[in-house]
Amino acid sequence: MTAWRENSGGMAAFERVMSQCERRVLRIALRLLNxxxxxxxxxxxxxxxLYQHLGxxxxxxxxxxxxxxxxxxxxxxxxRSRRHSVELADLPEPAAPQPDAYHDAERAQQREIxxxxxxxxxxxxxxALVLRDVEGLSTRExxxxxxxxxxxxxxxxxxxxxxxxxxxxxxxxxRS
Amino acid sequence: MSCAKFESDIAxxxxxxxxxxxxxxxxxxxxxxxxxxxxxxxxxAEQALLSELREDPLEDAMVAQVRQRVLAEVSxxxxxxxxxxxxxxxxxxxxxxxxxxAAVLVWPRHHRTVAPRIAAASRAAQAEAGRGSAAAHGAAPxxxxxxxxxxxxxxxxxxxxxxxQFVTDDPNIVxxxxxxxxxxxx
Numbered sequence: 001m002t003a004w005r006e007n008s009g010g011m012a013a014f015e016r017v018m019s020q021c022e023r024r025v026l027r028i029a030l031r032l033l034n035x036x037x038x039x040x041x042x043x044x045x046x047x048x049x050l051y052q053h054l055g056x057x058x059x060x061x062x063x064x065x066x067x068x069x070x071x072x073x074x075x076x077x078x079x080r081s082r083r084h085s086v087e088l089a090d091l092p093e094p095a096a097p098q099p100d101a102y103h104d105a106e107r108a109q110q111r112e113i114x115x116x117x118x119x120x121x122x123x124x125x126x127x128a129l130v131l132r133d134v135e136g137l138s139t140r141e142x143x144x145x146x147x148x149x150x151x152x153x154x155x156x157x158x159x160x161x162x163x164x165x166x167x168x169x170x171x172x173x174x175r176s
Numbered sequence: 177m178s179c180a181k182f183e184s185d186i187a188x189x190x191x192x193x194x195x196x197x198x199x200x201x202x203x204x205x206x207x208x209x210x211x212x213x214x215x216x217x218x219x220x221a222e223q224a225l226l227s228e229l230r231e232d233p234l235e236d237a238m239v240a241q242v243r244q245r246v247l248a249e250v251s252x253x254x255x256x257x258x259x260x261x262x263x264x265x266x267x268x269x270x271x272x273x274x275x276x277x278a279a280v281l282v283w284p285r286h287h288r289t290v291a292p293r294i295a296a297a298s299r300a301a302q303a304e305a306g307r308g309s310a311a312a313h314g315a316a317p318x319x320x321x322x323x324x325x326x327x328x329x330x331x332x333x334x335x336x337x338x339x340x341q342f343v344t345d346d347p348n349i350v351x352x353x354x355x356x357x358x359x360x361x362x
Contacts, residue, residue, distance in 0.1 A: 014250070022243060023234055031229070040242050047246040051253070107228075114225045132191070133226040139193055158187040165187075165218050 014051050017063060022047070024135075025071050031130045032075040034119045038082060042074045049074075068137070068145045072127050079123060110172070117167040125160035132157050179205075179212050186212055190219035 025046050029039035049070050050063070057063050118126055124146070131142045132153070139157070143150045185202045188194040194202060206213050 011250075015247075018243065018246065022239055026234055026239060026242060027230075027232060030232075030234075036238060040238065040245075043242045044245050044249070047242070048249055048253075051246075051250050111225055111228055111232075114222065115229065129226070132193075133223060134229045136227065136230065154188055154193055155184075157191065157193060158184045161187040161191065161219055161222065162183055165215070165222055168222060169218065 010054065014054055017050065017054075018047055021064070021067055025067060028068070028071050028130060028135065029075050031115075031118060031134060032072070032123075032127060033079060038078050042071065042078050045074045045078075046071050065141065065144060068131065068135075068141075069147075072131075072145060076123060076127075110168075113168050113171050114164065116171070117164040120167055121160050121163060125156045125163070128153050128156035129160040129164070133161075179209060179215075182209075182212055183215065186216050187219055190216050191223055 022043065026039055026043045029042040029046075030036065033039050033042060046067065050067065053066075057066060118130065121129065127146060128142055131137050131145060132139065137145070139150050139153050142148075142157075143153045146153065148156075182202060182205050185194055185198055186206070189199065189202045206216060
């Protein structure tokens with residue numbers, strides 16, 4: 001096994017890996033936790049764990065899957081410990097689009113509605129959907145990260161898509 | 177078959193996740209059901225919006241804060257690890273500890289095992305020599321005086337025994353040396 005720490009020099013290798021994936025980890029944490037401060041805490045924990053395990057990670061197998069798995073697990077732990085319940089009523093309504101740049105604003109508003117819809121999903125469904133549809137990982141990769149079977153992931157993704165479609169449909173109809 | 181039974185498969189179909197053996201059945205249903213075609217269209221639009229979230233901008237300050245916190249913690253951890261039994265300095269700790277232990281044990285012993293320095297000697301010799309004790313407190317000169325006295329002892333008469341006292345640096349060690357003076361010719 002070739003270890004990152006042995007090959008590349010501990011701190012330099014760590015900083016390189018962190019710079020490559022810090023935004024991705026933070027973005028996933030943000031999607032899963034719905035809270036910037038919690039997402040920062042999660043990302044910090046993920047990278048501290050990465051530093052601790054850098055010597056045991058296999059360079060030939062890459063570290064992305066490991067990083068995704070740890071990110072999901074850390075977010076899961078933080079969500080459990082803090083139990084944020086973000087209700088739709090607590091959030092401000094998306095701003096109405098201005099006539100100029102209407103298309104961009106409308107698109108941005110739709111994305112915001114989708115973000116809200118993601119927040120309404122259950123933890124496992126949200127993790128599966130974020131990894132599959134936002135991050136674009138394959139069903140097999142998602143199954144490996146979540147420690148589930150591919151059939152389970154398909155079921156979670158399917159349910160999540162339908163729930164999200166119901167939510168966004170309702171909200172868009174209400175606005176129109 | 178009702179549309180509700182197709183929804184789950186349509187959700188997978190829209191994202192390209194439906195197993196091949198189920199695709200034909202779903203496509204056949206979509207071809208004849210307007211409601212499910214609309215559902216599939218909504219789901220595809222949703223897919224596009226979800227994939228756009230991947231490009232959501234993150235504030236640089238937010239990323240920088242995480243990086244700063246992580247590097248500070250890692251530096252602190254590395255510093256602590258350097259002094260821990262598992263740290264980078266660990267190989268040096270055992271020899272260093274052995275060295276300190278050896279110094280503690282050997283130094284006082286070595287100090288004591290130095291040949292006793294003679295600090296004073298021969299009260300009798302001092303008395304005979306009629307010299308002041310203050311002048312006789314140097315170690316080596318006192319011994320020289322004793323030898324000189326013995327050398328000059330009367331040849332025909334026995335003299336009193338000489339008491340030579342060696343006082344060392346260690347207050348627990350005092351060496352007494354009694355010397356009988358016999359007349360020459362015995």
